[in-house]
Amino acid sequence: MEPGQCSGTKDIDGDAWAKLVPTDSSYPVIEIRSRDTIICSEVTSSSIDKLKWCEIERCPDKDSTMIRSASLSAIIVDGTVVGEEAVDIKSGSEIISGPDRSGYLSYIFEVIPLQHHDSESLQISIDVEHAKCSICLNVWHDVVTVAPCLHNFCNGCFSEWLRRSSTRSHGKTQSVVCPQCRAIVHSVGRNHFLHNIEEAILQTFSSLKRSDEDIALLDTYSSIKSNLVLGMQKNPSRKRPLTFASDESNDVELPCPQCGAELGGFRCSLATTHLQCQGCGGRMPSRPESGVIQHCLGCDRTFCGVYWASQGVDADEFNVICHPDTFKPISQHTISRIPDSTHQNNRYEREITERCIQQTGKTLQAMISDWIVKFVNREIDRTNLQLKHAEMINMRTYLCNDCYNKFIDYLLYWFRVSVPRHLLPHDASERENCWYGYLCRTQHHSGEHARKRNHVCRPTRGNINM
Numbered sequence: 001m002e003p004g005q006c007s008g009t010k011d012i013d014g015d016a017w018a019k020l021v022p023t024d025s026s027y028p029v030i031e032i033r034s035r036d037t038i039i040c041s042e043v044t045s046s047s048i049d050k051l052k053w054c055e056i057e058r059c060p061d062k063d064s065t066m067i068r069s070a071s072l073s074a075i076i077v078d079g080t081v082v083g084e085e086a087v088d089i090k091s092g093s094e095i096i097s098g099p100d101r102s103g104y105l106s107y108i109f110e111v112i113p114l115q116h117h118d119s120e121s122l123q124i125s126i127d128v129e130h131a132k133c134s135i136c137l138n139v140w141h142d143v144v145t146v147a148p149c150l151h152n153f154c155n156g157c158f159s160e161w162l163r164r165s166s167t168r169s170h171g172k173t174q175s176v177v178c179p180q181c182r183a184i185v186h187s188v189g190r191n192h193f194l195h196n197i198e199e200a201i202l203q204t205f206s207s208l209k210r211s212d213e214d215i216a217l218l219d220t221y222s223s224i225k226s227n228l229v230l231g232m233q234k235n236p237s238r239k240r241p242l243t244f245a246s247d248e249s250n251d252v253e254l255p256c257p258q259c260g261a262e263l264g265g266f267r268c269s270l271a272t273t274h275l276q277c278q279g280c281g282g283r284m285p286s287r288p289e290s291g292v293i294q295h296c297l298g299c300d301r302t303f304c305g306v307y308w309a310s311q312g313v314d315a316d317e318f319n320v321i322c323h324p325d326t327f328k329p330i331s332q333h334t335i336s337r338i339p340d341s342t343h344q345n346n347r348y349e350r351e352i353t354e355r356c357i358q359q360t361g362k363t364l365q366a367m368i369s370d371w372i373v374k375f376v377n378r379e380i381d382r383t384n385l386q387l388k389h390a391e392m393i394n395m396r397t398y399l400c401n402d403c404y405n406k407f408i409d410y411l412l413y414w415f416r417v418s419v420p421r422h423l424l425p426h427d428a429s430e431r432e433n434c435w436y437g438y439l440c441r442t443q444h445h446s447g448e449h450a451r452k453r454n455h456v457c458r459p460t461r462g463n464i465n466m
């Protein structure tokens, strides 16, 4: 055995609950893992042999610990000679590995605080009455939770309630209410945490178990398969049967207006992939074959406004969808003021650009239209345009509002650098260029610097690779 090892007479059971700390730190600490342990280590400072010399046993109540000698010679515990008769030890007890203080090693016994080994399980007490289904009055079986009221039922019981709710409404879709509190149910899902509690209760109180036939019958009603099904009855004004995910996937699928109802000649199937709109958070079926634009070319993100307009679906209190105006081709965007983001949020430069436009006698809209034409005709370099697929952009390109603003920022930069210095407003024409150009950070926190230097120019210092 290695120095400091000890052998348990019972199975090793995980973390150490106590240790023997040698007063001479050149010897190793002995960890005690089993409830009943024979300690085997060096006993004298002169010998390198490891000997079995004592047995330490923790009483089952874990409140007290006993020690006895495990060899023919006695040991000394807290000053008392101990042989085969066990005595109590406590955290802090001093143990000498032989019958004499001199020549033998001395150890301090230390109990490791409880949280180190009992931290993983927590006892919870539950009133069994709170673990019963209010439909069948038994302890839940395959428990499901409905939201937002969070009442719990057997999967079979609630599934049957759902089936009857839809029969009662004669095919007209109507809200499902919670059988317990009558709150409108928005979602239902299997509750794995409560399922563990359900099983623990039935193990403890086996008299509450239902017969195998009852359980088998209940299981035939169960229709809630996924962890969470959201969006039931999102649209009660339209004919839409309750739809449940048919697989065991954990996907939270928000049905879209075309799930369960044919609109614009299309109805989603179980195989339909849905896209989540970045504008409203709602879903729409992914339909590249339809030719309808569903992604912004500038950022590749998904936007639903164009799609729903093409399907004849309007926003109403049940359909949270984007207005088509939020996502449109460049040619249809309009602009009435310079975006705040223009010229790196530097308002001095925006004011100067505004005055430059006024000098030309054109409106901002007319100026932008001119520059879009220059852009489309490739009179402007596109390299630094911070949009994806910049090379593909033309008048008909659909851009989200964020990307359109970035596009405008880019055009206004090129407009400004095209204005000859002598045509700039007087206070702007005298300024020198800031070395860091549009990348300058000082312009954001020093109004003085932002006013004194021109920042609508390329950087000539610093990180100019941007």
Ligand SMILES: [Zn+2]
Pocket: 133, 134, 135, 136, 137, 138, 140, 141, 153, 154, 157, 158
């Ligand atoms: Zn039930």
Ligand SMILES: [Zn+2]
Pocket: 149, 150, 151, 178, 179, 180, 181, 182, 183
């Ligand atoms: Zn409820």
Ligand SMILES: [Zn+2]
Pocket: 255, 256, 257, 258, 259, 268, 272, 274, 284, 285
């Ligand atoms: Zn759908």
Ligand SMILES: [Zn+2]
Pocket: 277, 278, 279, 280, 281, 282, 303, 304, 305, 321, 322
């Ligand atoms: Zn949307």
Ligand SMILES: [Zn+2]
Pocket: 296, 297, 298, 299, 300, 301, 399, 400, 401, 402, 403, 404
């Ligand atoms: Zn975009």
Ligand SMILES: [Zn+2]
Pocket: 434, 435, 436, 437, 440, 441, 442, 443, 449, 453, 455
């Ligand atoms: Zn600067």
